[in-house]
Amino acid sequence: MKHLAKVKNKIGQYILVIFVTLTINFALPRLAPGDPLLYFFGETTINELTAEQKQEALHSLGLGGSLWEQYWTYLKGVFTLDFGTSIKYGVAVTEVLTERIPWTLLLVGTALILSLVIGVSAGAYSAWNRGKKRDLTILTGMLTLESIPGFWIGMMFLSIFAVQLGWFPTFGAVSMVQDGTTWGYIKDVVSHAILPVITITLATVGSNYLLTRSSMLESLGQDYMTVAEAKGIKKRALVFKHALRNALLPIYTHFTLSVGTLLGGAVVIETVYSYPGIGRLLYESVTARDFPMLQGVFLLVTMGVILANLIADLTYPLFDPRVRNRKEEKGEEITHA
Numbered sequence: 001m002k003h004l005a006k007v008k009n010k011i012g013q014y015i016l017v018i019f020v021t022l023t024i025n026f027a028l029p030r031l032a033p034g035d036p037l038l039y040f041f042g043e044t045t046i047n048e049l050t051a052e053q054k055q056e057a058l059h060s061l062g063l064g065g066s067l068w069e070q071y072w073t074y075l076k077g078v079f080t081l082d083f084g085t086s087i088k089y090g091v092a093v094t095e096v097l098t099e100r101i102p103w104t105l106l107l108v109g110t111a112l113i114l115s116l117v118i119g120v121s122a123g124a125y126s127a128w129n130r131g132k133k134r135d136l137t138i139l140t141g142m143l144t145l146e147s148i149p150g151f152w153i154g155m156m157f158l159s160i161f162a163v164q165l166g167w168f169p170t171f172g173a174v175s176m177v178q179d180g181t182t183w184g185y186i187k188d189v190v191s192h193a194i195l196p197v198i199t200i201t202l203a204t205v206g207s208n209y210l211l212t213r214s215s216m217l218e219s220l221g222q223d224y225m226t227v228a229e230a231k232g233i234k235k236r237a238l239v240f241k242h243a244l245r246n247a248l249l250p251i252y253t254h255f256t257l258s259v260g261t262l263l264g265g266a267v268v269i270e271t272v273y274s275y276p277g278i279g280r281l282l283y284e285s286v287t288a289r290d291f292p293m294l295q296g297v298f299l300l301v302t303m304g305v306i307l308a309n310l311i312a313d314l315t316y317p318l319f320d321p322r323v324r325n326r327k328e329e330k331g332e333e334i335t336h337a
Contacts (some may be wrong), residue, residue: 014310021302026074029294030067074295083299084292088284093296096281101300103173104277107193108266111200116255118201119208124244126209127216139213146206154199154272161195168195171274196273200266204258211254215247256312257305 046054077083083093122138129135162170169175169192178184220243270279278297285293 010313014306017306018303021306022075022078022299023071025295025298025302026071028298029289029291078299083296086285086293087290088288088293093292096293097278097296097300100276100278100281103275104270104279106189107196107270107275107277108200110193111197111204111266112255112258114197114201115204115208116251119205120212120244120251122205123209123212124216124247127213127220128243130217130220138209142206142209145202146210148203150199150203150266151268151272153202154196154269157195157199158272168192173276192275196266196269196275199269199272203266203269208251208254212247212251215250216243219243219247253312256308256315259304259308 081094085091086093086096089096122142126135126138158170162168173189173192174185175188175192178188267279267282269275270277271283274280278300281293282297284290285297
């Protein structure tokens with residue numbers, strides 16, 4: 001009974017978080033300064049509109065009526081996936097989001113995986129060689145990367161490799177002119193994604209490295225590592241089967257939360273490279289005061305974060321036997337009761 005009550009309590013917490021999130025998503029665009037009609041009509045035209053015409057235009061964009069009426073319309077749209085019409089693009093918000101999501105998944109998803117693999121590998125290697133020259137060299141390099149803003153890395157790469165050397169495209173996700181073949185399209189997409197992926201990877205690998213190194217050093221100092229080393233277990237097995245395996249718990253948690261921000265994209269990086277992902281869409285929506293689009297993007301990002309936390313809660317016992325054993329013991333107690 002206690003286990004069932006905890007499950008209900010957890011579900012209630014997530015429902016409350018979702019409700020608060022929806023309310024904040026509704027309020028944020030409306031708290032921002034600026035008139036959405038100014039972008040839609042232009043400064044010259046908007047001054048010629050009457051109050052009735054402005055109100056009619058706001059109603060057509062889903063922004064008319066009182067705040068409570070707008071809020072109720074917004075909640076209904078959330079559950080029917082109808083976020084209204086974009087002020088900037090003049091089409092349904094869901095249509096624009098559907099076009100942009102795959103590009104962000106490709107870009108940021110690839111970068112996060114590379115960052116995780118490189119950061120964990122380098123962190124484990126550095127921790128095993130703690131205090132040695134190779135450890136200090138890697139640590140210095142990672143701390144340097146961690147201190148450099150991602151947008152600066154992007155601007156340098158864009159200036160050197162795209163503009164000066166001409167090795168990569170300067171903007172976008174695909175070229176306007178292609179050879180019409182599938183292989184040519186794939187190469188074109190990859191060539192546009194290389195610089196943004198490398199930029200995001202370099203901007204995030206430092207945190208994965210530092211977390212892995214810290215967790216590994218703590219794991220290496222445990223008694224079971226001393227016993228395993230005394231038994232003559234090979235170095236590779238000590239690092240990967242014992243130390244790293246026990247150090248993966250905080251790394252997994254960090255990675256799961258990073259995945260939660262995946263749909264938000266790297267706003268700054270996508271803006272630097274003019275990459276048509278969710279991050280770039282968020283920037284364009286803010287500058288255009290596109291309330292319907294802002295609500296859709298904010299909702300997408302926050303739901304991604306909540307879903308990532310839920311997945312972390314459900315899968316954490318798979319990585320931590322202590323949590324799994326406690327749950328199994330509680331389950332047995334409930335069965336016997």
